[in-house]
Amino acid sequence: MPNTADPAASHPPAVLVMGAGSIGCWLGGRLQAAGATVHFVGRPRMLDALAHHGLTLTDRDGSRLQLLAEQLKLHPSLPADLAPDLVLLCVKSAATATAAVELGGLLPPGTPVVSMQNGIGNAAIAQSAAPQLVLLPGMVPFNVSEPGPGHLHRGTDGQLAAQDHPALRPLLPLFAAAGLPLTLHADLRPLQWGKLLLNLNNAVNALSGLPLRAQLLDRDLRCCTAALIAEALVVLRRAGIEPARLSPLPPDWLPWVLRLPTPLFRVLAARMLRIDDQARSSMADDLALGRPTEVDAIYGEVQRLAARVQASAARSGRIAELVKAWPEHHLPVAGRALRRAIGA
Template identity: 40%
Template sequence: MSSGNGEAQQTRIGIMGAGAIGLYIGGMLAGFGSLVAFAGRGRTLEALSRGLAITRLGGFKIELKPHQYRAGDVTTLAGCDIILFCTKSGDTQEAATELSKVVNPGTAVISLQNGIGNVDTLRQCLPECDVIPGTVPFNVVRMSPNAVHCAMDGAVLIGPGSSSQRLVAAASNSPLAVEVRDDIDAVLWGKLLLNLNNGLNVLSGVPLRRQFEDPAYREVLALAMEELLGVLDAAGIQPAGATRTSPRLIPKVLRLPTWLFRIVARQQLRTDESARSSSWDDLVAGREPETAFLNGAVCRLAEDHGMRAPVNRMICDQVGRAFAQAQSPRLPGRKLLELTRSAAE
């Protein structure tokens, strides 16, 4: 990553957490001229020393050479103007503490993580930084240590902040879409609604498209979503969708007959057979599950308001068992629906 006079005014972008999302977004920016630095470890750094391959739904492909970006430990991010924080939720505090030792005051740190609560943790650990909420509402699969595939369409959504438009400008040279949303906090709750399927994907053991073909799996997801919506009502929180679709309509759409569901949700189903949830990737990689920050967040919010969230609690428990056994139980849709209805009684 050169620092010649011609590049002096370019926005320097750091990626904290070089997993599937971090590699994809950083790679898309680097591949189209942005100055990008990846902070990673072990196998990822070794892989990045050989290059980075990115593919997308529809046939897009780009192969980056190592000279098109920088990669190293957290010190590689020193001097970056914007840092995209892409670690797993369970690693937020440790990673933010590491970052605090090298980041400059006033640096924009944009959280692109799943779950609720990461932004608060970042603001506590990085009090002199401009921490901005964000979310990635599309699916990215890690095909190998240095190859990622984006299996869905969508834009990176970020909140307003001192450097939000700088990131939009940097992305404008690439096929990566970045949008600023004034209602980003509401969008994060809407994204959580969709992320409730992450654990279900672990329990089903099948790709997302096949899972959504089964009305029983869709019913379980609808019940989990309705539970969250009820808790949000009690908390006075109004969720917003990443698209024009109201989050409150999603459970109704999930319950449509499969032939009609395919028509109504055709844009959301525009994905390929490789698409699985990030929780599935965590299971395969032997990482800790993020369920505590997803379905577990529903349970905690429910408890705060004197309510129960038995469906989401059941999902947390079942996913915990799957990770403890290091394999998916591959529950058929009807079996998972039976467990769900039993838990809700």
């Protein structure tokens, strides 16, 4: 059985980060600094960087946390003898099933695994691949980028959330001590969909080639995001799903506010614009590095729900195609051209 997870107990809680990338290293580093024993399972690119430079976490409030390389437990593959209190599944969506099979093969049955991934279906995909583990959906509202080797930077704010489960409750003080307060919800789907609505900007950002802040200050590009969100809201309404509010504005207002002229948008969406100048969506990083993107987990999810409730998700379909075709063109798309291409 997994360790007792009470942070007040004699041994510190053990956390396994499956997928030591931007989110995994950010969460794992903060939890380790708060007293957890954290194991990072990752790929050579990130593990080599951590082994050479250690892990530096910076935040938009100016705070800085440094863990030396020798303080980090780095694993190129999942060790056979671990019984963590908690696993944070932090791989990109395309890698979910493979990572879950690895976890299911080596971890004790009943180990809780929280998917910290975007999209709606990753926890279910992982649960099918590892039926003996307890898979729970989670939600990370903030953005983490990698400005340099071993350096992760949080560029936006927000509070972590996960599906409620008794195994998670004893770990709440640890998350709070790490400055990552975690809220537990009986049904995470409204929050997941609330996050997915905001993620509909990811492809717009990636295709634009601009940092997030600059992209949000371009009205044509905002109109693209507005059209994608408006389309998804119709689909959600028809499916009877009420997305949670994750931005300063209620979801229904987002398309209207995004379409405002830029001077008005600057005023009404001031909090939305509180983003570091250099922050980009992780889909932009994926395109830049030639990695598979999460278009299917985001736009594909809207398309699948639309098909179930007989609504249209044509814009989601078109922008997903543009992202998939991007490696052939490799050029940023201007706002006007993107509006024409997706009918925004």
